[in-house]
Amino acid sequence: MANVFVYGTLCHLPLLETVLGRAVAAVPARLPDHAVFWAQSQPFPLIVAAPGQTAQGLFVPDLGAEDMARLDYYEGGFAYHTREVTLDNGHSARVYFPDPGHWLPGAPWSLADWVAARGAVVTETARDVMALYGNTPAAEALRRYGMMLGRGASRLRAARSEPPTLRRAATSADVDIVAHRQPYANYFAVEEFDLRYRRFDGTWSDQTTRAAFVSGDAATVLPYDPVRDRVLLVEQFRPGLYARGEANPWLLEAVAGRIDPFETPETCARREAQEEAGVVLRDLIEVAQYYPSPGAKTEYLYSYVGLCDLPDATPRSGGLAEEVEDIRAHVLPFDRLMDLIRRREAGNGPLILTAMWLHANRATLRSAG
Incomplete structure (x- = not known):
């Protein structure tokens, strides 16, 4: 049997019990001459030696071999391994320290802040991580962790769906x-x-x-200037078109992007408008929430119209270099957008749906300025 001192995210009992696969008895404890910090640019903490400071955590006694194997898998995936320490209560316990040089300390750690902003998503994602236990190396789970967080966040949003009024109450x-x-x-x-x-x-x-x-959830937004009656489209290479055999795999679209694990769909839409086209949105109006291809994909879309100013100045090219994006923006009259849809040059589902919504509501938006 082994005693363990956990700190940081594993002090959140729902996460600890997800990792262990069972309920545990844990009591508050402290580790002298250590402190807990956020790992720089990461959604989790690390512990470091800090003379005169005290790390707060939980003492988890009498863990069996299977418990330790599960903890080793979860923490080992993040490049953490145990060392034996002595707690302020005199008990000896194992503590997961980061591998030297792997993560750098950032701001002081706050469990309350983490639980409020990230706890639910990380706990949900831990279910996916631990489902790989015994089948997939921990390093492989770490490599995909960012995408797994996105899936965990998507599943939490899915659980909040409205109760059915016509469909089966499954x-x-x-x-x-x-x-x-x-x-x-x-x-x-x-x-x-x-x-x-x-x-x-x-x-x-x-x-x-x-x-x-x-593939996780995504947001789309069609920037619209109601005063000038203009929209902004983006154009970029799309591998789906290329794989289908399109002669021209460059696509006209609304601004779109994957929703980061710890942001809302609305925040994603505003962020992507700035990243892809340099546009700052004012009001964000929801068009629809929907599955574009539920027979084969988990993707769920949140589509918006974003009110903004689209002056004559040519918008900048956009995209993130680290994602190998090359995006060109087009500002054009609304009637030109509808012509492109009729000619099937703008053959993109979220764009067509949003354009049809805008066609139905455009007069109201224009009268409001």
Whole structure:
């Protein structure tokens, strides 16, 4: 049996119990001459030697070999390994320290701030991390952790969906998962399920295999200047068009981007408008929330119209160099956008949907200035 001193995120009991796969008895404890900081540019903390300071944490006694293996997997994925220390209560315990030089300390750590801003997403994501335990090396889980956080945040948003008024009022008991596989995992992932589901007559379907392309939630926004009656489109290379065999794989779109794990869809829309086209949005008006291709993709979209100024000055090219983006912005009259849609040159679902919404509401927006 082993005693462990946990600090930082694992002091959040829902996360600790997700990692261990069971409830635990833990009591407050302190480690003298140490302090806890945020790891620079990371959503988790680290502990360092700090003479005269005291690190707050939890003492978790009598963990078995399986408990330690699960903790080693979760913490080892982040390049943390244990050392034996003595706590202020006199107990000896193992503590997970970062590998030398792997992470650098940033601002002082605050558990309350982390729980409020990130705790739910990180705890949800830990379910995915620990699902890989015993099958995938911890280093591989760390490599994909950023995308896994995005998926965890997406799942939390999905759980907040409105109750049905016409659809079946389904529960988790209406789908029976026989087996689950992840044959591909990189920035995106493909997951396969051997499953059966409850039919509308109450009987069970035959067992079948279904696959889903896991890509996380995204936001789209069409910048619109109601005074000048102009919209802004972006143009960029899209691998989906190329893989389908399009002769011209450059696509006209609304501004769009993946929602970062710890931001709202609205914040994402405003951020992407600045990154892709240098546009600062005023009012952000929701158009729709929807699944664009639910037969095969987990992607869920939040689409907006963003009111802004679009003067004659040519907007800058945009995109992030670290994401190998090369984006060109086009400012054009609204009627030109509708012509492009009719000619199928703007063949992009979120853009078409948003343009149709704007067509129906444009007079109201223009009269309001």
